[in-house]
Amino acid sequence: MDDVDTGDSARHRDDGVPLARFTGRVLVVCPGCGGRAVVAPRPGLPAPRYAMELLYQPRRLVCAGCGAVRDWTADLRDNGLVGAEPGGTEDPFFRRPLWLQTRCVGHVLWAYDETHVDALSAYVGARLRERDVLSPTLAMFARMPAWMKTSEHRAEILTGLKTLRALADRTAPADRSDAAHEHGDRPRRQRSVYFRGGPY
Numbered sequence: 001m002d003d004v005d006t007g008d009s010a011r012h013r014d015d016g017v018p019l020a021r022f023t024g025r026v027l028v029v030c031p032g033c034g035g036r037a038v039v040a041p042r043p044g045l046p047a048p049r050y051a052m053e054l055l056y057q058p059r060r061l062v063c064a065g066c067g068a069v070r071d072w073t074a075d076l077r078d079n080g081l082v083g084a085e086p087g088g089t090e091d092p093f094f095r096r097p098l099w100l101q102t103r104c105v106g107h108v109l110w111a112y113d114e115t116h117v118d119a120l121s122a123y124v125g126a127r128l129r130e131r132d133v134l135s136p137t138l139a140m141f142a143r144m145p146a147w148m149k150t151s152e153h154r155a156e157i158l159t160g161l162k163t164l165r166a167l168a169d170r171t172a173p174a175d176r177s178d179a180a181h182e183h184g185d186r187p188r189r190q191r192s193v194y195f196r197g198g199p200y
């Protein structure tokens with residue numbers, strides 16, 4: 001998201017950004033050592049033409065702490081790539097618990113990486129929220145849970161987001177949040193298919 005402010009800005013305009021836009025880099029709990037690992041598109045791939053294409057690109061999980069490496073490729077169905085499903089406290093590709101999780105007002109607050117945290121902070125901190133005339137079907141802010149939208153919890157959520165921002169700089173297994181575990185909140189299966197005219 002461009003020109004994202006963090007903190008308590010006066011106004012936020014929702015341009016219909018989908019959650020998929022924040023899946024370019026996802027911080028997860030390493031399956032090897034329990035420290036912080038990074039999930040990103042495999043090196044050498046062309047830049048995606050649009051955000052939703054990120055859900056089909058081959059991924060690589062890399063942990064700088066223990067050297068763990070894992071690869072993910074989208075399943076095929078009728079010669080089309082089956083997309084990953086973003087949402088919830090696990091990464092969409094390897095289904096590892098997200099590294100950026102913390103408990104907040106009786107819920108688990110999560111984000112994929114620092115850019116995602118900054119976008120959420122700009123939205124939550126805004127006193128006035130505006131939305132472009134776009135379909136909200138895939139828009140991230142329109143689909144956020146009600147407890148994150150209410151002004152009643154603004155201060156607590158901003159504090160939680162600051163906690164996530166600090167966690168993003170930590171990598172050791174001992175730095176792992178006590179909330180960074182599976183919570184059984186995977187998104188509803190949509191199994192979208194992308195016909196790109198050939199494999200990656």
